Each structure stands twice: as C-alpha cells, then as structure tokens.
Amino acid sequence: MNILVCISKTxxxxxxxxxxxxxxxFNAEGITFILNPYDEWYALVRALxxxxxxxxxxxxxxxxxATNDMIIxxxxxxxxxxxxxxxxxxxxxxxxxDNIAAYCKTQMPDAxxxxxxxxxxxxxxxxxxLAELLDIPFISYVNHLEQSNGSTQLTREIxxxxxxxxxxxxxxLSAAKGLAEQRIPNMKGIMMAKTKPLQVIxxxxxxxxxxxSRFTLPPAKSGVRLVSPDNMxxxxxxxxxxxxxx
Amino acid sequence: MSVLVYIESPExxxxxxxxxxxxxxxxxxxxxxxxxxxxxxxQAENAAQLGEYGLGRILQIHPSENPDFDAKSWAKLISExxxxxxxxVVILTHSANGKSMAGRIAVRLEAGCISGASSLxxxxxxxxxxxxxxxxxxxxxxxxxxxxxxxxxxxxxxxPEKTGGPGxxxxxxxxLDTPSVKVVSRQTSTGIVPLPEAELVVSxxxxxxxPENWGIIEDLAQSLGATTACSRPxxxxxxxPHHEHVGQTGVAIRPxxxxxxxxxxxxxxxxxxxxxxxxxxxxxxxxAPFFKAADFGVIGDAFEVVPRLTAAxxxxxxx
Numbered sequence: 001m002n003i004l005v006c007i008s009k010t011x012x013x014x015x016x017x018x019x020x021x022x023x024x025x026f027n028a029e030g031i032t033f034i035l036n037p038y039d040e041w042y043a044l045v046r047a048l049x050x051x052x053x054x055x056x057x058x059x060x061x062x063x064x065x066a067t068n069d070m071i072i073x074x075x076x077x078x079x080x081x082x083x084x085x086x087x088x089x090x091x092x093x094x095x096x097x098d099n100i101a102a103y104c105k106t107q108m109p110d111a112x113x114x115x116x117x118x119x120x121x122x123x124x125x126x127x128x129x130l131a132e133l134l135d136i137p138f139i140s141y142v143n144h145l146e147q148s149n150g151s152t153q154l155t156r157e158i159x160x161x162x163x164x165x166x167x168x169x170x171x172x173l174s175a176a177k178g179l180a181e182q183r184i185p186n187m188k189g190i191m192m193a194k195t196k197p198l199q200v201i202x203x204x205x206x207x208x209x210x211x212x213s214r215f216t217l218p219p220a221k222s223g224v225r226l227v228s229p230d231n232m233x234x235x236x237x238x239x240x241x242x243x244x245x246x
Numbered sequence: 247m248s249v250l251v252y253i254e255s256p257e258x259x260x261x262x263x264x265x266x267x268x269x270x271x272x273x274x275x276x277x278x279x280x281x282x283x284x285x286x287x288x289q290a291e292n293a294a295q296l297g298e299y300g301l302g303r304i305l306q307i308h309p310s311e312n313p314d315f316d317a318k319s320w321a322k323l324i325s326e327x328x329x330x331x332x333x334x335v336v337i338l339t340h341s342a343n344g345k346s347m348a349g350r351i352a353v354r355l356e357a358g359c360i361s362g363a364s365s366l367x368x369x370x371x372x373x374x375x376x377x378x379x380x381x382x383x384x385x386x387x388x389x390x391x392x393x394x395x396x397x398x399x400x401x402x403x404x405x406p407e408k409t410g411g412p413g414x415x416x417x418x419x420x421x422l423d424t425p426s427v428k429v430v431s432r433q434t435s436t437g438i439v440p441l442p443e444a445e446l447v448v449s450x451x452x453x454x455x456x457p458e459n460w461g462i463i464e465d466l467a468q469s470l471g472a473t474t475a476c477s478r479p480x481x482x483x484x485x486x487p488h489h490e491h492v493g494q495t496g497v498a499i500r501p502x503x504x505x506x507x508x509x510x511x512x513x514x515x516x517x518x519x520x521x522x523x524x525x526x527x528x529x530x531x532x533x534a535p536f537f538k539a540a541d542f543g544v545i546g547d548a549f550e551v552v553p554r555l556t557a558a559x560x561x562x563x564x565x
Contacts, residue, residue, distance in 0.1 A: 013494050013514045017383040037495055093349065093359065119381050119494060125361050128317060128349030137426035138317045140346040143488075153430065157489065158342045159256070159443065161434030163315070165427040177488050177495065207391070209358035213374060214387045218520055224527070224537045229546030232558035235526070238542060240562065243524045245503040246446070246470060 001056040001147075003047040004109035005080065006100060006126065008036040008090075008118045009064060009071045019215040026120075026215070035071040038115025040078070041182040042175035046145060047113050048079045049180060054147065057081040059109070063090045063099055069198065076193035077185035083196065088203020092210045097129035099203050104134055108170060111152070116141050116174040124174065131172040139171060143178035249275040249282045250333035252324050253296065254343060258289035258312060263339050263443055265299055265406030270366065270399050271337045272300025272409065277369055283331055284413075287320065287422070288312050297413020299406060304415045305331075308422065315343050316425035321350035323422050328355060333394070335367075340398040341442075348398040358390035361398045364500075381494040381517040401443045402500050439473050441492065446472035447501045447522070449492060450480070451515075453508020453529065453548055457485035462552045463507065469559040475499070477509045493518035505555075507548040511536025528552065 011017070012032040020027040034040075047058045060075040062068050063086040072083045084103065090096045104112070112131075117124045124140070131138035143162070144155035155164045157176055185193075227235045239246045251271035253264040268284060275282035281302040286293055288308050296304050305327065324347065328336050336351055338344035340362045352359035364385075365376040372389040375397060379386045441447065448467040454460065460474075467474045474490060481491035492499050494514040504522035508529065509515060516539050519525070527540035530547045537543045544551050 011380070013381075013517075015380075016513075017380045019384070094352065097349070097353070121379050122377075122381060122498070123361050124345045125349040125352075125359055128321075128346055129353050129359075131318070132321065132350040132353035136318075138346055138350065139427060140317070140342055156342065158432070158434070160438060160440040161432065163432045164430045166430055167427045171427075177491070209352075209390065209392050210360060211389050211391060212386050213372075213389050215379070216385045216387075217383075218385070221525075221539055221541065224540045224543040226543045226545065229544050229551045229554070232544075232551070232554040233561070235542060235544065235555060236558045236562045239503065239524070239526070243503070243541065245524045246559070246562075 001050060001054055001110045003051060003056065003058050004104065004112045005039065005044045005047050005058060005060045005075070006112065006114040007039040007044065007060050007062050007071065007075055008115070009033050009062070009068050010036045010118050010120045013037070013119060017217070023215045024213065033071065035074050036115050036118045038117060038119070038175055040075070042177065042179040043113040043115050044075055044078060044080065045180035045183050046175065050147065056110070059084060061086070061100060061103065063088060063096050063203065072198060073193045074185065076196045076198075077189040078183055079189060081196065083198040085198060085200050086203050087200050091208035093123050093125035094129055094209050095206055097126045097133060098206060100126070100130050101133035102204055103201065110170055112170075112172045114172070114174055116176045127172050127174045134170070134172070136169070137167050137171040139165065139167065139173045141176040142173045143176045145173070145179060247278070247280045247334045248331050249278065249280060249335045249337065250285060250328045250331055251282060251301070251337040252285045252287070252344075253290070254339055254341060255286055255288055255290035258291055260290055260292065260296070261443070262406060263341065263401050266401065266404060267337055267339050267399050268296050268299035268301055269404060269407045273366055274335055274337065275300075277367060278335070280334075283333070285324065285327055287323065293415045294412040298408040298410055300409045301413055304413050305418050306415050307418050307420050309417050313422055314425060314429035316427050317343070317346035317350060318426040319423040321347040321354065323420065325351050325354035326420070327418070335395045335397065338396070338398045340400045344398045348396050352396040355394045355396065356392065357394035357396045358392040359396040360388050360390065362400045363397045364400045364403045366404075378498070378521055382498055382520050383517050400500065402445065402502070441473055441475055441490070441497045441499050444473035444499065445502045446470050447475050447492075447499060447503070448472045448505045448507075449475035449477070449509060450507045450548070451477035451509030452479050454480075459549070460486070462549065462556070466505070466552050466556045466559070469556045469563070472503075472505075477515055506536060507552050509536060510534045511539060528555075
C-alpha cells in the first residue's frame with residue numbers, strides 16, 4: 001500500500017505567541033518549529049506501521065519553502081521512504097489542498113493521511129478539501145484503523161463517542177490521538193534520512209481565498225481573586241452572583 | 247441571495263448547537279439583508295420550532311429516515327441545495343460531521359472557508375470573521391475574498407435566541423447519493439454533554455494522585471451537571487480516557503465555567519482552556535502558574551477543598 005502523509009511545520013507547543021507588522025503577521029523570531037504533532041505522532045506512525053506489516057511505501061509531502069526541509073528530514077528519519085516538497089507559500093487551506101491534489105493526480109496514492117489539524121491555525125480544512133478535489137471519501141478524527149480483505153475499518157471520534165465505518169478504495173483520513181503511539185527517531189534513521197530522496201516541485205499559481213487581516217492575543221486576566229479554602233459558600237456566591245455562571 | 251444553514255439532527259434530535267447555528271444564520275442574514283434558510287437531513291423532532299430562531303424557511307430531506315453520515319455524499323447534497331437556493335453563505339456546526347463537510351462544500355461552491363468561527367461576520371470591508379488560532383493562544387480576523395462563503399461555527403459562540411413563532415417545514419424531493427463509506431457501528435455515551443459543547447467543566451490533574459481518587463471530581467461534576475475532563479499526563483497514564491484530555495493536543499473547550507483541581511497549568515494545558523469564560527483553580531501550590539490565568543483561586547488541598555465545594559453547591563442548589 002502506498003500512503004501519502006501530508007505534514008506541516010508548526011511552532012513548538014510550548015511557544016509564546018506574538019505578532020508583528022501591526023499584528024498582521026506571526027512573529028517567528030525565537031520560535032522553535034516542529035513537525036505538527038498530529039501529523040507526526042499519529043498519521044505518520046500509523047502509515048509506517050501499515051507499510052511495515054503489509055508492504056508498500058510511505059511518501060511524506062509538505063508545502064513550503066526550504067526552511068521546512070528540517071521537518072521533512074525528521075519524517076524521513078522516523079521511517080518515511082521518500083519526500084516531496086511543493087515549493088510555494090501555503091497561503092490558505094485551499095491553496096494547500098489544490099496543490100496536493102494536483103500532485104496526487106500525477107501519482108494517486110492508495111490512501112492519504114494527515115493530522116486532524118495543525119496546532120497553529122487549527123483549520124481541519126485541508127483534508128476534506130483534498131478529498132473533494134480528488135472525489136474520494138474523507139474520514140475525520142480517526143483513532144483506530146485496521147485492514148482486512150481489501151477494505152479498511154476505521155473508528156472516528158464523534159460528539160460523545162465513536163463511529164466505526166468501512167471504506168474500499170482510496171480515501172483521505174485525518175488522524176487523532178490513539179491512532180498510533182509516538183516514535184522517537186534513532187541514530188540509524190537520522191543517518192539514512194540524509195540520503196533519502198526529497199523531490200522539490202513547483203507550486204501552482206493561485207490566489208488565497210481567505211486572508212488574515214489582524215491577530216490579537218487574549219486579554220490578560222485582571223488577576224485572580226483568592227477565596228479561603230474554608231469558605232466554599234463564598235466561592236459559590238461569587239460564581240452565582242458576580243460571574244453568573246451557575 | 248440567501249444564507250443556508252445545515253442543522254444537525256443526530257438520532258432525530260436537534261440539540262442546542264443546532265439552535266445556535268440557526269440563531270447565527272438568522273443574524274448573518276439580517277446583516278446581509280437577506281433571508282436565512284434551514285436545512286435538515288433525516289428525521290428531526292420539532293423541526294418547525296427552528297422558525298422561532300429566525301429561519302424564514304426550513305427545508306428537509308429524507309424526513310422519515312436516519313441516514314448514516316458520509317462526508318462525501320452529504321456535502322454534495324448540501325452544496326446542491328445551496329446552489330438551488332442561491333446561497334451566498336453556507337453555515338454548519340463546527341462538529342465532527344460539520345468539520346468533515348465544510349471544506350468539501352467550499353470546494354464544490356468555489357468558496358472561501360472559515361472553520362471554527364467565533365464571531366458574526368463583519369460585512370464592512372470584506373466579510374471578516376474571527377476565530378481562535380494557535381490552539382487558543384490567539385485570535386485572528388479572517389477575511390473571505392470569494393463571493394460565496396462557508397463557515398463552521400464554534401460551539402458556545404452565541405446563545406440561541408428566539409425571535410418569532412414556529413416556521414413551516416418544506417420537504418424537498420431530493421436524495422443522498424450512495425454513501426462512500428459504510429457505517430458499521432456507533433458507540434455514544436448517553437446523558438453526558440460532550441466536552442466541546444459543555445457549558446460547565448470540572449477537570450483534574452496529577453494532583454489527584456491516582457484514578458481511584460476521581461470520585462470527588464465526579465461528585466463535583468454531578469452537583470453542577472458538568473462534564474469531566476483531565477490534563478494530558480492523566481490521560482497518558484491511562485487514569486482517564488483520552489477523550490477527556492483538554493489542552494493543546496487534546497480537546498479545546500470554551501465553557502462558561504472551568505474548574506481545575508490539581509492541575510499546575512502548563513502552557514499547553516492553558517491553550518486548550520483559556521477561552522473559558524470563568525476559570526476556577528484549586529491547587530495547594532500557591533506558585534502554580536494556573537493561578538495567573540484564573541479568575542478565582544483556592545489555595546488548598548484538592549482532597550479537602552473539592553468535597554467542600556461539592557457540599558456548598560448542593561446546599562446552594564437546594565436553595
């Protein structure tokens with residue numbers, strides 16, 4: 001099975017976020033970038049497991065400039081066989097989906113995995129857009145996947161529970177926690193990653209459909225009001241009369 | 247021109263999140279000077295009541311069945327209705343199903359898409375909508391540059407608002423295509439409000455020392471009618487199920503009240519919860535970083551404070 005895993009570069013989870021140019025742009029200064037956790041921990045690792053047990057190859061794909069090669073090499077070090085970078089600005093979800101779809105039309109994978117969202121823009125949009133552009137099924141928030149007799153059984157998270165479904169033929173899934181266990185790259189993998197193929201292809205021309213006009217940070221809390229641990233009646237009163245939440 | 251809103255009716259029931267999107271659609275239509283049209287797929291109890299939230303018309307397809315969800319065929323059907331109704335804005339709930347369809351519908355309608363919107367559109371310069379980004383660490387104002395717009399609405403963005411009487415339900419003679427995935431089974435817990443929709447959440451962390459001590463957290467949640475949650479180390483240790491994990495790599499929530507006991511408040515945890523309206527932190531360590539993000543704090547041992555708070559809430563409720 002040939003699986004395409006779409007990966008993104010995101011700020012590390014511990015990053016303090018700030019903006020520049022009148023709050024119109026993310027300030028990347030001093031930020032450590034990582035492979036988006038949902039792409040790495042769940043989508044990529046489950047794809048690797050499937051190929052390890054059933055054969056085939058895992059291709060990772062990223063859209064961005066050459067500074068993204070670092071996270072692409074990380075994916076190769078974890079075990080992906082080859083990589084593709086679409087050399088262009090991932091301006092909005094549609095731009096990314098459109099470019100990935102164009103690549104897939106030249107060599108259609110058996111399945112496409114991506115994380116349920118990136119931890120920076122939290123869109124969850126590329127997966128469904130890509131599936132629509134390729135006219136194939138999309139299954140969101142998958143936390144379990146098994147294959148048998150040419151069909152794939154997937155369990156997806158829904159509100160207050162899970163739903164299990166079956167799909168035949170190519171599909172796109174978005175990976176959630178539980179689909180696989182995080183792996184740490186070993187020295188052999190890191191060395192091999194340096195020589196694995198990384199193909200750079202040009203991006204399509206296009207304009208973004210959605211643009212960010214202004215970022216804001218949440219207003220700082222005015223300060224905590226401490227309540228004595230011996231006076232929970234007072235806390236209940238505050239929550240009811242002042243905060244009006246109970 | 248019109249605003250089309252798809253209203254979910256899982257197992258034939260319209261939930262509060264459905265009334266929220268109906269209200270949002272009615273207000274959006276008012277801003278744009280057009281009408282809001284509701285769309286139901288499958289059975290829906292009290293469908294006509296959607297009119298009370300300001301929907302001019304309510305359309306329904308497959309009114310006497312409960313068809314299984316499939317993003318591909320459902321998104322196609324909603325897109326076809328949007329075209330037939332000349333919709334310039336399509337609104338969905340930011341749920342598992344809504345998120346699966348928003349992008350697909352946007353592709354079909356050549357529309358710009360904003361998923362997880364948390365404000366009404368500002369029609370001023372360009373259709374601007376705000377949403378939470380960086381897992382709750384910031385907000386962004388997005389502008390949609392296309393003439394058709396697709397929006398999925400984050401839960402608890404606004405309260406459902408009744409503005410009129412019931413509407414009439416018009417059954418459309420249309421059908422879903424054969425599904426592209428086959429649903430085999432569904433497991434849902436009944437009676438508990440799922441975390442993303444919960445207005446009241448009680449959460450605990452490693453300070454609780456072990457899963458056997460969760461009784462006091464469940465008691466507190468029960469006294470309030472709240473949903474329980476936990477920090478990442480708790481879910482990773484298997485003390486609590488993964489779906490209860492709130493934070494940057496777990497569920498992002500925005501309840502009215504978030505009570506955290508025995509959670510120090512790492513930046514990744516705060517990211518998932520700092521859209522909560524009111525935060526109460528209970529921790530025996532006065533230096534816990536969570537106090538800086540809290541509205542109300544109690545410095546004390548969770549094993550003593552939580553049962554006292556539960557008792558105080560029960561007393562208040564009996565009033």
